[in-house]
Amino acid sequence: MAKKKDLFSKTAKLAELIAGDRRLLQLLPRFGIALGFGDRSVEEVCLMNNVSTELFLTICEIYSDDAYKPVQHALHHTDMSSLLPYLKASHRYYLGERFPHLEEHLQRIIEACGPKYGPMLRHFYDEYKREVMRHIQYYEEEVVFPYIEALRNGQRPDTYQIKEFRHNHTNIQDVLDDMMNILLKYLPGDILPKERIEISLDIMELSDDLNRHSLIEDHILIPYVESLENALP
């Protein structure tokens, strides 16, 4: 137990942190941390890459420990300059890499389904994709993030307030879970079983990732923006 806690300290080696939980590897590109970090400590690597060490460790803990929830008063002293770039990079990863990958697999399954089930699966996925785009691209990237950037620059746009933040991630995850259930439980068994198992494993991973992403938004982003709002006259 004590050993695990030591792992999430500034002085631990980044390589050891990753050896302890390989899922943390996917966070590096989102923070813009380059590979080739050698045997440097977490703090040294973060400093070199202009990343807030506290924020990096907090997000690592959210990904490693299912029971972890950041403590609000500790967050007040955390440098949040890396938060928006991190969230934006995560969005690019979901929209630019994970979903296209999912779609490629799904396309093969849709083709194998033939005219009876193919079109309705297509329709199901297309509708889902529109929902994801609406939330991530048109809402968070074009409404919420510019609002936060304005707050950070000391302005207060009267067009939006963070308490309106819509928790559409729940829905994005729900439909993703539904897709997995349909693929595993309800499509006739003889249609591309190997492909369906593979895509289901991908969906589980993405669903877990999105779950932690919304934890970050709920427990770090929203309290942070509230404190920015309260700090302005």
Next chain:
Amino acid sequence: MRNRVIICEASEIVANGLAEVIDSMAQFDVVARLDNLDRLSERITATDANLLVIDPTLLGFQYKEFLTPLAKEHPGITFIALATTCLDHSMLAPYNGVIELYDTRSKIISKMNEFVQSETTKKVDDVELSKREIDVLVAVAKGMMNKEIADQMNISIHTVISHRKNITRKTGIKSVSGLTVYALLNNLIDESELI
């Protein structure tokens, strides 16, 4: 899936203390703190809570008259008693579990995890959709709203919502678009019936 908790407790100190412990758990969010039981059923629907922590002293001896209809209206919900004082065993019988005033933080955490686990295992029985649930499923798949379904089937919105919760529990499918695909795959509706 995150758990959504409502705490009904008259003492603000006790309610806030318990809320702090529960809120510190990653998979639990306290969605409401109430110091009385007014319009509790509506609050459950509005917050979509799945765990209800109630101090039994709020209910007095009328507890059966209150809890039985509530459990019927919200079949997915787990009832937990918050025993702040010495209570007769019969008053604790209707609950799925008990948290005691002097439970330690770690005890409360392990109890909360246990409550949601027994909730998921309890769900294994009756997996077949009932006739009524199939009717609601078909209506949902056709794009009807809860209010329209209630009017058409001559039942209350509460009943529609509880049917929908049961459908999700049995099929594992939560979204409207997912339920539509489910209904098509099981030949409950025809593509031509969709708008």
